[in-house]
Amino acid sequence: MDIDADVAELLATVTHKIRRRDADTLLELFGRVTGEEPRLWYKTIIGYGEYHYRYESGREGDAGAAGFSPRKAATSIYLPDGIGAHTELLAKLGPHTSGVGCLYLKNLDQNDLTVLEQIIATSYRTVSSGIYGLRARDGGVGSGADSDE
Template sequence: MADQPQTVPTDADVVAFVDAVDHPVRRRDAHRLLDLYGRVTGEDPQLWGPAIVGYGRYTYRYASGREGEAGAAGFSPRKAATTVYLPDGFAAYADLLADLGPHTTSVSCLYLKNLDDVDLAVLETILRRSWETVSAPGFGQV
């Protein structure tokens, strides 16, 4: 779990945010992800900061003593790609990522340029497993 800047939830309208995404593919994909995450999490989306659609919450505490709260699942329709956040990282998903389709990753981010090019069943499996892991008691504590 990477040390990340703290983003706080807002009361902003998530659908209005998604509707305002400039890039047509990112906007379309964001609407599809709203449905997918709703199925996976059973939660309503909330805008965290100005541009992250998050679901649920978890508390993290680093060895440094820094504590905070973050969405247990979420995504952001960025200019270059849609960023899917996996707070538990990618170690448990290597086999699935091989079957996902075109993507890139960083420490806890999965970058997708077009959901039409990925296997949505594989993506749903990754998101469901991550949600279950991050939502479990004790996740994020060192």
């Protein structure tokens, strides 16, 4: 796996032993699941692939299709299709907290990595299968993907 210089620079700043170890695990897992190389998004997110979104309001753009950030308090896993799309699997994941589109993990040794892989794979497939039309807060409500492009 090639590691972008910006990604390597970010990883060099991660001093928390568990976050650094978890980042190495996630580099491999995200790369395997997405088939993409890691690149830095927004200065602090290690992202894989990208997707195009278009909301009913007309707003549209591009964003990372999958990603994570080794933050001080916990590792953030970004799920652009929203936490609500993964309720059943999250019940099997192990200790975590969440926001609208983020999953927060403090120690991957306490989580089921097979379940995490399923969550990431599903989210990645959902947002990268066409033009994605839902915001994270709306995830789990219909597919949100329009592949008429």
